Amino acid sequence: MKEQIQKRLSDSKAARWTALIIVSFTMMCGYFLTDVMAPLENLLTTKGKVVYFTDNTSMPADTLVAKVALFAESNALSSPDLTVQKLEEGARYQYIETVEGKQETVEKTISTVSSGKGWSSTEYGFFSGAYGYINVFLLMLFFGGIILDKMGVRFTGVMSSGLMFAGALIKWYALQADFGDAMLWGMNLQVIIAALGFSIFGMGAEITGITVSKVIVKWFAGKELALAMGLQVAMARIGTALALAVSLPVARMMGDVSGSVLVGAIALCVGFISYLVYCVMDRKEDAAISAARAEAGEAPEEGFKLSDLKLILCNKGFWLITLLCLMFYAGVFPFLKFATKLMIYKYEVPESFAGLIPALLPFGTILLTPVFGTLYDRIGRGATLMIIGSVMLTTVHVLFALPIMNYWWFAVIVMIVLGIAFSLVPSALWPSVPKIIPMKQLGSAYAIVFYIQNIGLAMVPTLIGFVIDRFSTQYNAAGAITGYDYTAPMVIFAIFGLCAIVIAGILKQEDRRKHYGLEESNIKKK
Numbered sequence: 377m378k379e380q381i382q383k384r385l386s387d388s389k390a391a392r393w394t395a396l397i398i399v400s401f402t403m404m405c406g407y408f409l410t411d412v413m414a415p416l417e418n419l420l421t422t423k424g425k426v427v428y429f430t431d432n433t434s435m436p437a438d439t440l441v442a443k444v445a446l447f448a449e450s451n452a453l454s455s456p457d458l459t460v461q462k463l464e465e466g467a468r469y470q471y472i473e474t475v476e477g478k479q480e481t482v483e484k485t486i487s488t489v490s491s492g493k494g495w496s497s498t499e500y501g502f503f504s505g506a507y508g509y510i511n512v513f514l515l516m517l518f519f520g521g522i523i524l525d526k527m528g529v530r531f532t533g534v535m536s537s538g539l540m541f542a543g544a545l546i547k548w549y550a551l552q553a554d555f556g557d558a559m560l561w562g563m564n565l566q567v568i569i570a571a572l573g574f575s576i577f578g579m580g581a582e583i584t585g586i587t588v589s590k591v592i593v594k595w596f597a598g599k600e601l602a603l604a605m606g607l608q609v610a611m612a613r614i615g616t617a618l619a620l621a622v623s624l625p626v627a628r629m630m631g632d633v634s635g636s637v638l639v640g641a642i643a644l645c646v647g648f649i650s651y652l653v654y655c656v657m658d659r660k661e662d663a664a665i666s667a668a669r670a671e672a673g674e675a676p677e678e679g680f681k682l683s684d685l686k687l688i689l690c691n692k693g694f695w696l697i698t699l700l701c702l703m704f705y706a707g708v709f710p711f712l713k714f715a716t717k718l719m720i721y722k723y724e725v726p727e728s729f730a731g732l733i734p735a736l737l738p739f740g741t742i743l744l745t746p747v748f749g750t751l752y753d754r755i756g757r758g759a760t761l762m763i764i765g766s767v768m769l770t771t772v773h774v775l776f777a778l779p780i781m782n783y784w785w786f787a788v789i790v791m792i793v794l795g796i797a798f799s800l801v802p803s804a805l806w807p808s809v810p811k812i813i814p815m816k817q818l819g820s821a822y823a824i825v826f827y828i829q830n831i832g833l834a835m836v837p838t839l840i841g842f843v844i845d846r847f848s849t850q851y852n853a854a855g856a857i858t859g860y861d862y863t864a865p866m867v868i869f870a871i872f873g874l875c876a877i878v879i880a881g882i883l884k885q886e887d888r889r890k891h892y893g894l895e896e897s898n899i900k901k902k
């Protein structure tokens with residue numbers, strides 16, 4: 377009987393993996409909403425309606441109307457079926473297109489029509505960066521870490537997953553409402569309100585992120601820690617991959633970009649409920665821990681003190697991991713926000729398929745992150761894995777920057793390499809933090825890492841959106857946009873990769889001097 381009381385729930389394999397799946401599901405819903413707008417960049421930055429044809433090409437409705445009118449005029453057409461200006465599913469249109477220097481009459485059938493929002497690239501960049509604004513400028517992520525260490529994973533997780541849901545609803549409201557030409561701070565009011573919702577969501581998502589990390593360490597320390605973290609990240613990537621793959625079809629089906637956000641908000645509601653289920657398990661685990669401690673005559677674990685922050689902040693290894701995280705992630709997540717449009721304009725992929733190529737990145741990591749996590753658990757070499765991943769990231773961005781090999785298959789190969797890098801670094805980086813920082817300071821430590829990382833997640837999309845508007849957008853004589861040259865933004869991403877290589881190298885040296893154990897395996901032999 378005594379033994380039964382002492383047994384922690386986490387000692388049961390089934391219980392700890394169940395806990396992992398539940399909290400990872402909540403996080404996965406958060407990742408879905410985070411990236412749900414990325415494939416919609418082209419739609420968001422087009423004014424008025426956009427028509428999608430059955431051959432998977434698309435065009436702003438105004439352009440189509442003008443082309444069809446010109447065609448009808450020059451051919452004196454009277455067939456109503458081909459000239460009537462009705463933009464709806466099944467309608468057929470004819471117009472003249474120049475193909476390889478020759479003028480050809482094309483006939484197209486509309487499959488769906490969606491509303492563009494007419495945002496500029498700067499507005500889109502501002503909105504995408506909003507994920508990190510409250511975290512960074514109001515220091516909420518920093519306070520979130522302290523709340524986590526003081527109040528525990530149940531209170532913090534319920535609060536943060538509730539915030540994700542609330543933020544998603546605000547974002548959805550902003551996107552489906554019509555604000556006319558109302559402006560605020562030089563930007564469309566819709567952009568500002570959607571960004572506010574995304575900021576509140578981002579605060580919730582990041583605090584949920586550190587909470588889930590602490591939950592995993594609580595249940596898996598000394599066991600399959602890196603594998604568990606890898607699986608959590610893999611499930612999160614399913615959220616990202618789904619967002620990239622289904623967001624545009626959903627927006628097309630529902631006729632507006634807000635449709636995809638609504639789907640994300642519903643998922644988050646389910647994620648919130650699933651975290652409540654985890655809370656029941658967590659309560660039992662805590663009861664078992666307290667009973668075991670009381671029985672062993674141990675005093676309850678000392679709570680987190682503010683002075684503990686000093687210990688974290690004075691640790692050089694901790695800072696190296698944090699800076700590596702900043703640089704590496706600045707080269708990946710913000711890149712994903714612009715990757716779909718890069719595929720359309722640099723690699724000439726039809727818009728309907730363009731989101732699928734960046735979606736390969738998270739899909740690849742779903743399998744690879746747990747594989748590399750297991751590798752780290754068993755053979756170690758964490759710092760080396762981080763160096764290799766950073767080198768791959770840099771190479772990929774250099775290849776995207778160069779004006780060569782503008783073929784879709786090349787983009788696919790490069791994206792797969794990025795997927796490997798994006799599995800290597802996270803599967804080694806996150807399980808390395810508990811090797812440097814003790815458990816009771818872990819919430820705050822993860823919060824600081826996330827905080828610094830969020831500076832990149834907030835500022836880099838804003839910077840890239842500005843750079844695209846300023847240096848990459850190409851116009852014709854009439855001032856209409858004709859294309860984009862992605863060299864400048866991709867060079868910026870490559871610089872982040874270069875910084876990551878240098879920092880990972882220094883971290884490996886520091887590990888050798890301080891014996892953090894980054895190159896050692898995680899599983900303790902009994």
Ligand SMILES: NCCCC[C@H](NC(=O)[C@@H](N)CCCCN)C(=O)O
Pocket residue numbers: 407410582585588589605609612705709802806826829
């Ligand atoms: N145990 C920690 C896992 C962190 C996974 C990591 N997530 C983040 O870094 C988040 N702070 C940012 C997520 C941004 C958008 N989805 C990851 O690799 O996803």
